[in-house]
Amino acid sequence: xxxxxxxxxxxxxxxxxxxxxxxxxxxxxxxxxxxxxxxxxxxxxxxxxxxxxxxxxxxxxxxxxxxxxxxxxxxxxxxxxxxxxxxxxxxxxxxxxxxxxxxxxxxxxxxxxxxxxxxxxxxxxxxxxxxxxxxxxxxxxxxxxxxxxxxxxxxxxxxxxxxxxxxxxxxxxxxxxxxxxxxxxxxxxxxxxxxxxxxxxxxxxxxxxxxxxxxxxxxxxxxxxxxxxxxxxxxxxxxxxxxxxxxxxxxxxxxxxxxxxxxxxxxxxxxxxxxxxxxxxxxxxxxxxxxxxxx
Ligand code: SF4
Numbered sequence: 149x150x151x152x153x154x155x156x157x158x159x160x161x162x163x164x165x166x167x168x169x170x171x172x173x174x175x176x177x178x179x180x181x182x183x184x185x186x187x188x189x190x191x192x193x194x195x196x197x198x199x200x201x202x203x204x205x206x207x208x209x210x211x212x213x214x215x216x217x218x219x220x221x222x223x224x225x226x227x228x229x230x231x232x233x234x235x236x237x238x239x240x241x242x243x244x245x246x247x248x249x250x251x252x253x254x255x256x257x258x259x260x261x262x263x264x265x266x267x268x269x270x271x272x273x274x275x276x277x278x279x280x281x282x283x284x285x286x287x288x289x290x291x292x293x294x295x296x297x298x299x300x301x302x303x304x305x306x307x308x309x310x311x312x313x314x315x316x317x318x319x320x321x322x323x324x325x326x327x328x329x330x331x332x333x334x335x336x337x338x339x340x341x342x343x344x345x346x347x348x349x350x351x352x353x354x355x356x357x358x359x360x361x362x363x364x365x366x367x368x369x370x371x372x373x374x375x376x377x378x379x380x381x382x383x384x385x386x387x388x389x390x391x392x393x394x395x396x397x398x399x400x401x402x403x404x405x406x407x408x409x410x411x412x413x414x415x416x417x418x419x420x421x422x423x424x425x426x427x428x429x430x431x432x433x434x435x436x437x438x439x440x441x442x443x
Pocket of ligand 1: 356
């Protein structure tokens with residue numbers, strides 16, 4: 149663990165934090181696609197990973213991110229007639245993949261293996277006649293891809309959704325988006341067992357997410373926790389939630405070092421820095437460097 153010590157303020161980095169294997173793989177695939185196809189148009193259908201700095205870096209290489217808060221992925225594809233489409237780390241629906249094929253476009257699939265594993269587990273249970281309760285985030289691309297698999301998959305975002313869900317099936321399976329909070333999931337699993345005593349549950353939080361969350365719950369002397377990451381990154385937001393639930397006095401999300409405000413540091417003796425799985429290392433280093441300069 150990196151430790152900067154000063155009589156007044158200690159700056160510590162939470163280990164592990166930052167890039168996960170799925171993000172590293174997706175970025176490598178995108179860069180390789182550009183290298184191997186220097187003259188082709190290349191598009192990412194959505195944000196490759198949820199960090200605007202990564203999207204900017206790709207844009208500098210001529211890789212265009214197709215992202216629109218109004219248009220669906222299908223509508224965005226309607227505007228593309230040539231080139232290569234990269235599917236993001238969050239997974240892609242069969243329907244969108246088929247549309248790309250039907251349009252005669254080439255594609256590169258950067259779906260994370262952990263996302264694909266969860267999809268496979270869900271398909272297995274659907275094949276066995278289960279209704280699937282899926283704990284995820286509404287409108288998140290990972291959840292969108294999953295619920296497109298079948299109308300037997302029921303997205304729930306919180307306990308209220310679970311309370312209100314009525315299913316006419318003895319076979320019920322509960323699983324989750326890979327980047328959810330394990331604390332929230334534990335509460336939901338308890339409630340689900342009460343509501344559906346025969347329910348089958350498989351927790352699918354990926355190792356990268358759970359290890360970053362657990363590292364926060366082990367902090368004992370933290371006055372201020374900075375979480376570096378993009379506001380659209382689910383795993384980043386869940387690190388903020390976990391920090392607050394763990395009782396850390398102040399937990400703040402930073403997009404970059406410019407978001408650090410001196411007034412937040414007043415009275416803080418021990419400051420920790422963590423980062424979401426899609427946060428580039430240079431952003432984390434810049435935050436550490438600036439905090440060190442203030443210590
Ligand atoms: S956070 Fe987990 S599921 Fe998402 S890309 Fe990283 S390893 Fe894969």
